[in-house]
Amino acid sequence: MLDRIKACLPSLAPAEQRVAELVLSDPAAFARQPISELSAQASVSKPTVVRFCRSLGYDGLADFKLKLAGSVREGVPFIHRSVDSDDKVSDVTVKVIDNTVAAFLKYRNEASTYAIGKAVDALLGSCQQRQRIEFIGAGNSGIVAQDAQHKFFRLGVHTIAHSDGHMQVMSASLLRTGDCLVVISNSGRTRDLMDATDIARKNGATVIVITASGSPLASAGDI
Template identity: 75%
Template sequence: MLDRIRASITSLARAEQRVAKLVLSDPRVFANTPISELADRAYVSKPTVVRFCRSMGYDGLSDFKLKLAGSVSEGVPFIHRNVDADDSTSDVLVKVVDNAVAAFLKYRNDASTIAIERAAEALAATHKTGRRVEFYGAGNSGIVAQDAQHKFFRLGVSTVAYSDGHMQVMSATLLGPGDCVVVISNSGRTRDLMDACDIARKNDATTIVITATGSPLASAGQIHLAADHPEGYERYSPMVSRLLHLMIIDVLATTVALRIGGGRLQPLLREMKNNLRTKRYA
């Protein structure tokens, strides 16, 4: 987060640059200082402080402070280290685990809560009206789509997952207003997924995309949930991206479950667990 501010400082307006320098001078103090005092210290207005936070891609001062506090707290550094051919088993273990943890923490600090809320509201609204929620993915992302279908199915949502390009295009053709499709892609450049997303959007279905910022798919969907990480998936299978996408699905499923409400959902989940007990050995 601090590296991003340093890299962006020259492109900011002069007043916002003063706010950026204030952040970099002591991030921990900035995260715990009221906006009026921050404005005074930077010799800017309070709206300028908020504009700076939004210029950096955050939803406002509160969101910026929350992510800033997390990024400067003690713990795992946000570093991605590639696995090398001569690494020992212990090196591989540490690098793979650290890469996953670092990606999770980076997402926690960078994610747009506004985008997540928009996606959760769209999915909850689709469930409320009894319309369809569909998940599309290819390759590793197809597995994530199946996991998403399983999680939302348990919430009583009418949902299906497709990993075949032809099925995605055919199903997207049948979607309409009130339906919702979630397209998952690591690269954001898979042609079948782009085609299905375009068809669904033309049919007035809500399109949510979980993919890398700046990719064609990111701009094709109505709601973009950014999943950015430094993984070199050209060398190895995209492990971190799959875990990151699974975590985003978990966040979505949890926020949607809260919007559905526990009045009917909790008894349904309890009954489901009771019915599954006969499938296990005592």
């Protein structure tokens, strides 16, 4: 969660940056203190503290402090460890499982329930109105997009997945208001995905982005 705040720091307004710096200086204290003390210490208004939390995708201060407290209290007990060529089978097993657990815990502590709720509403709206839902991604993210298509198919929802850059851009040009485009990218910097996102939004479609915090793509979508 703290890594996410650091990544988003340059894109925040100056007043919100002061709140971010207060969080980073002592996360545990921030999670305990009332909004009046937080605003005074950061030399900002109370609404600015709330805006900072929402800028990061949280419902408000209470939601942010709850996630922050959990992150500080529990942290992520495992760090990413690379698999080496001389590792034993038991070592590889432990490393792979530890890395997976660390990724899930990191996501749990940083996930924005507000953004997830908005994404669910958008997808549900498109489904109920029989509008188009498309998933796009490049490389390994393209495989994730295809898996999402399969998951929706099992629910009886027709969707499309594209991993080819040209098809992504061409398909985005056909999207309209009420349609949903879900863009999946690990780096958040793939040119074709950026172009498809821009085209889809200009056509009125809702763009949901799943990518790295602080990346160009993270701020390019609607959700």
